[in-house]
Amino acid sequence: xxxxxxxxxxxxxxxxxxxxxxxxxxxxxxxxxxxxxxxxxxxxxxxxxxxxxxxxxxxxxxxxxxxxxxxxxxxxxxxxxxxxxxxxxxxxxxxxxxxxxxxxxxxxxxxxxxxxxxxxxxxxxxxxxxxxxxxxxxxxxxxxxxxxxxxxxxxxxxxxxxxxxxxxxxxxxxxxxxxxxxxxxxxxxxxxxxxxxxxxxxxxxxxxxxxxxxxxxxxxxxxxxxxxxxxxxxxxxxxxxxxxxxxxxxxxxxxxxxxxxxxxxxxxxxxxxxxxxxxxxxxxxxxxxxxxxxxxxxxxxxxxxxxxxxxxxxxxxxxxxxxxxxxxxxxxxxxxxxxxxxxxxxxxxxxxxxxxxx
Amino acid sequence: xxxxxxxxxxxxxxxxxxxxxxxxxxxxxxxxxxxxxxxxxxxxxxxxxxxxxxxxxxxxxxxxxxxxxxxxxxxxxx
Numbered sequence: 001x002x003x004x005x006x007x008x009x010x011x012x013x014x015x016x017x018x019x020x021x022x023x024x025x026x027x028x029x030x031x032x033x034x035x036x037x038x039x040x041x042x043x044x045x046x047x048x049x050x051x052x053x054x055x056x057x058x059x060x061x062x063x064x065x066x067x068x069x070x071x072x073x074x075x076x077x078x079x080x081x082x083x084x085x086x087x088x089x090x091x092x093x094x095x096x097x098x099x100x101x102x103x104x105x106x107x108x109x110x111x112x113x114x115x116x117x118x119x120x121x122x123x124x125x126x127x128x129x130x131x132x133x134x135x136x137x138x139x140x141x142x143x144x145x146x147x148x149x150x151x152x153x154x155x156x157x158x159x160x161x162x163x164x165x166x167x168x169x170x171x172x173x174x175x176x177x178x179x180x181x182x183x184x185x186x187x188x189x190x191x192x193x194x195x196x197x198x199x200x201x202x203x204x205x206x207x208x209x210x211x212x213x214x215x216x217x218x219x220x221x222x223x224x225x226x227x228x229x230x231x232x233x234x235x236x237x238x239x240x241x242x243x244x245x246x247x248x249x250x251x252x253x254x255x256x257x258x259x260x261x262x263x264x265x266x267x268x269x270x271x272x273x274x275x276x277x278x279x280x281x282x283x284x285x286x287x288x289x290x291x292x293x294x295x296x297x298x299x300x301x302x303x304x305x306x307x308x309x310x311x312x313x314x315x316x317x318x319x320x321x322x323x324x325x326x327x328x329x330x331x332x333x334x335x336x337x338x339x340x341x342x343x344x345x346x347x348x349x350x351x352x353x354x355x356x357x358x
Numbered sequence: 359x360x361x362x363x364x365x366x367x368x369x370x371x372x373x374x375x376x377x378x379x380x381x382x383x384x385x386x387x388x389x390x391x392x393x394x395x396x397x398x399x400x401x402x403x404x405x406x407x408x409x410x411x412x413x414x415x416x417x418x419x420x421x422x423x424x425x426x427x428x429x430x431x432x433x434x435x436x
Contacts, residue, residue, distance in 0.1 A: 014392075084396040146368055154366030154417045157436065215398045220389075227400075228388050286368075287398065298396060 012235050018207075018214040019236035023243025025203045026119045029067070031251060032195035036262035037123040040067060040207070041116035042289035043107035044263075046307070047314035047323070048191050052183040053173075055315035058323070060189025064177035066197045068293065069170050070204025071211065075297030076167050078209035087163025089301030092152035095348060096302055099281045100309020101316065102341040103289065106277030108314065108323040109270050109334060110134075111263055113289040114218035114278060118237060120264065122244025124256035127264050127271050134272035138279020139222045145349035146227065146283065152352065155302055163299030166307070190263055208297060217291040219282035265328045270338075274324075277341050284348065360424040361409050361432070364390050364401045370417035371400040377413045378404055393429055394422055409433070 026039030038044055044061075051062030079085040107113045110131045112120060117135065120128035177183050178197065186192040194200070210216070214236060221234035248254040258266045265271070282288045285306055287295065292310075295303035317323040321332025365371045371387055378385040385404035390397065404410070409421050409432055422429040 079396065082396075147372070149369045149372060151367045151369035154370070212396065215392065215396065217398060220398055224389055230389055232389065291398070295397075 012232060014210075015214040015216055015232060015236040016239045018210040018216045019239025020243040021210055022115070022207055022216070023119070023122065023240040023245075024247055025207055026240075026244055027247030027251065027253075029195045029200060029203060030253075032199055033193055034195050034200075035190045035193045036253065037120045037125060038112075038116060038190065038263055039119060041112050041119070042068070042071075042293060043104055043113035043310070043314075044111075044116060044190070046104070046289070046310045047108060047317070048186075050311045050314040051191060051318070052177060052185065053311075054184050055311060056318035058318040059184075059191075060186050061191040061318070062184035062186045063191040063194060064174055064183055065194075066174065066201040067204040069174040070201045071208035071290070071293045072167050072170055072297040074205035074208025074210075075212040075294040076208075076299075077205070078212040079298040082213075084212075085163070085299050087158045087160050087299040087301065088155045089158050089162060089305070091155040091302045093302060093305045095152060096285060096306045097309035097312070098344065099285055099348070100292075100306040101313035102344065103278050103281040103285070104310040104313025105317050105322055105337060105341065106274040106281065107289070108317040109274030109329060109338065110278070111265065111324050114275075114282070115240070115288070115290050117275065118218060118240045119244050120261070122241045123248050123261070124254045125261040125264055126256065126258045127261060127266055127268070130268045130271045131275040134275030135219075135279040136222055137272075138276040138281070139219060139283050140226055140279075141276070142280045142283025142349075143223060143226045145352060150284070150349055150352035152284070152286075152302075155300070158301060160299075162301045163304075166296050166301070166304035208294060211290065211294045212298065215291075215294075218288040219279060220287060220291065222279075223283055263326055265324050265326060267324075267329055270324065270329045270334065273335075273338050277338060277345070280342075280345050284345065284352075359407065359409075360403065360405055361421060362391065362394065362401050362403050362424055362429065363409075363414055363421045364394055364419045365399060365415065366417040366419050368400045370415035371402050373415045374413060374418070375402050377415075378402065378406075378410065381413060383410060383413070391429070394420065 029039035045065035224230040
């Protein structure tokens with residue numbers, strides 16, 4: 001029994017520590033100025049970056065978030081130190097780009113990526129529990145094509161440049177955001193609420209490095225339970241909730257309920273449907289938005305393409321009124337776009353199988 | 359001997375698992391051990407007298423032997 005316990009810690013301590021650090025970091029970043037229950041949110045922060053780059057004109061969500069830059073560069077440095085950095089790609093880039101767009105559109109209907117969903121749960125936001133149910137349903141749907149032989153086909157080794165372009169471009173744009181006034185910057189709304197950039201960057205570097213070591217993934221945990229009854233990654237998922245919950249209780253920010261939650265709405269149907277799209281898409285991509293950033297840092301150009309898809313999805317969401325706000329869902333054709341997204345994922349799920357058989 | 363084969367795709371792991379099971383080799387699919395890769399794919403862990411290279415799908419990445427002290431890489435594919 002004692003031996004079993006020690007092997008549990010040996011196998012799982014890193015992913016648990018990573019989850020606890022992310023949870024603590026999220027609470028700290030909110031205390032330092034980021035929006036409430038949004039210390040970390042990959043979807044929201046990429047949306048803010050899309051706004052800063054003027055891909056969309058929603059004035060309240062424009063800021064070149066250092067957290068995204070930090071995660072990518074932290075993962076890149078750690079992968080290079082550990083000799084795991086490898087330029088590779090070529091696995092269905094256009095399909096990944098489009099799935100990336102859909103994942104972002106779904107996330108912005110719900111108002112958060114899977115990581116923020118978990119952080120919202122830790123803050124007592126019950127709308128995020130509805131989102132979690134949708135996320136699980138989406139992941140379960142996504143595992144059927146996997147079991148049927150679905151594949152986006154393999155990646156191949158590529159030139160170093162192919163793996164370096166994205167992290168370096170991100171770093172250069174970030175420096176430009178600091179030293180010039182080229183980019184848009186919110187003066188009100190969530191985009192104006194920000195932790196000091198140096199704190200955000202340093203914390204995210206640590207998070208990115210830890211995620212590279214532990215392979216933490218919000219979608220992978222549930223997927224591995226469904227596919228293999230493997231509970232390793234879900235421990236990281238649970239650790240984030242625990243750390244956020246404790247942090248919020250200490251700071252007196254925990255608020256249980258559906259109504260008046262920060263940067264959230266209570267339209268259960270759309271919270272659910274948005275996260276079904278995110279879960280399904282994430283399984284087909286092989287990882288949640290956080291994981292895509294980490295892989296992009298490791299030199300995976302397929303993930304870099306996916307992140308560009310996220311940016312495009314954010315722009316489409318705000319330009320066509322698909323993104324929700326605290327007031328509720330967007331004024332655009334949200335339901336139609338979600339349906340189109342489901343149809344696309346269904347077609348891809350079936351087509352991927354045929355590609356494998358051929 | 360216990361071996362672990364990693365793959366470039368989940369589908370390749372599944373096809374290999376299927377082939378091995380058909381040929382009476384005790385194999386199961388699981389997440390790739392962290393020691394073997396920073397990517398988060400699916401591997402096949404199997405018990406066999408030799409590494410059964412012929413049964414591996416063409417998208418195989420690596421075959422390692424699970425020893426007491428850790429994994430010993432037996433073959434790497436590009």
